[in-house]
Amino acid sequence: MAEACERFLNYCQVERQLSLHTIRAYRHDLSCFTGLTGAQQPLEAFSAAWIETAAQSWSSTPGLKVITVKRRVACIKAFVRWLFRRRLLSFNPLERICLEFKIPKRLPRNLRTEEIKQLVAWTPQASDHEGASRRSWDQLTARLVIEVLTLTGLRIGELVRIRPADMDRQLGQIRIVGKGNRERSVSFPDQVTLLRLRTYQEQVQRRFGDATLASALFFNGLGRPANEQYLRRVIRRYAESTQLTRRITPHMLRHTAATQLLEAGLDMRFVQRLLGHSSITTTELYTHVADHVLRSEIARANVRERLETSDN
Template identity: 30%
Template sequence: MKWQNALKDYQLYLKIERGLSENSIENYSRDVKKLMVYLESHNIDEAPTTITTEIIQGFIYSISKSVNARSQSRIISGLRSFFSYLVFEDYMTSNPLELIESPKIGRKLPDTLSENEINDIINAIDLSKPEGERNRAILETLYGCGLRVSELINLKISDLFFNEGFIRVTGKGDKQRFVPIIDVTQKYINIYRNEIRNHLNIQAGFEDTLFLNRRGKQLTRAMIFTIIKQLAEKIGLKKNISPHTFRHSFATHLLENKADLRSIQLMLGHESITTTEIYVHLDKSHLTNVVEEFHPRRQSLKK
């Protein structure tokens, strides 16, 4: 089996069987391509099905000189998935990464913004410009609904159920969920739609797309990043923030205000509760408050 054929089959598996997005498929593919480059540069003529643990160890040693432990761990995870696929399809009998351990890394907590910082960023938007109302609606939606940037740019007008107080979000693997949307977020979306969007020359194919650029087409992920970076610079914010920071802040602030993890998990679209649990580490006082308020032994002292 040739590398290109194996990679193509693997990409198809990730798309069809696992339902991953194009971005996720590209990330997994990039890890395999790094190994392919290493093999070629070291004149190692091995097919995917004959790769040994020793070859993988040599590859990991070579990349350890240029990438940090977190990146190494991600690459190892990606390769482990690739070779697990080959084993699953009976091209191999064992995974060469089975005994390979990922480097020990600390759990990285996501950056968050305070409520005041979020207000400062939104208040810095120049509403005298046509894109100002759009940008305010974008940030209010990111923070108000905890969306991923890909979910935001793909949001449709037909996904808005304001009378019921929800929006329909299409997340990873095309899985849909309904997320509550508060009145203030609805207000700014409606202002944008009525005062800005309705006056655009909307291009064919984007009639149902909510957030559009001035040419009437869907916004890109890069554009959302740029909007946020420019606003952060405008207010002199030193934190390195991105669209995902608003999603993290959404979850953290809900937790701080005593929302339960299960509800946050459903709103964020996390498949596993363990992914949501990282927010507990941001505010350990929440756990103390839960025990103080709800443990029966604590209650007995108040009687």
């Protein structure tokens, strides 16, 4: 089993060219599976009962979410299909089991328009004085990252992988490599954010030198490429400084970008392309969030009054 798992992960990385994030998740899921079945078990002993037992064990584990169990089982299914296609298994165990998981539908959490305005109302300036410069740099970076995420709907993991070479300033586009190594282009609605990004890079150059510029789009206070943990932290602290009561996360900003575009009347297919969703079903979740706009417009139209008011 252990050897087969490594061969499967190598196949996912080399032939399917899945992202490192997906490979890490697969490795963890397979480790959980072999932890129950035994990493040294011969493949000849593989049975449908292994998958069912693992699913039951995970489902009964306190604190383990249904969506996590479903993801683990999906990984095992992909592993089994690969084993069967490579003839490492003489039969397909998936034909003998039926596993269904009902995941509670959770609507995306987005920011209201007034909350976004409150976030971007203040524009901090980078300080060159070492005493206060670290905090001011964090605030400057957070403010610009919030603007980029809210306008583009990028995932935070996609943002930290962007390099200046990925940007086409003339077209106002960024080349993104998203989930499943799928490429897409994300456009800015105008030149304002692009000019702010250019100003930010000029500050990076003055503060940390030319050598850093090509390695990332955003940097921490030490001149190193900003990672996800750093950006999550500075966004949270920046939001707290603007007196917002809710805890702000990068994914909330992604949801906000989608909701704002749908409320503005953009076709759902365009929103799907912008966010990099492989299925329109995922994008449709945002229509529920935007429904309050429809309700308010219906109320404003006041059809009842038009129908019942006398012409006299």
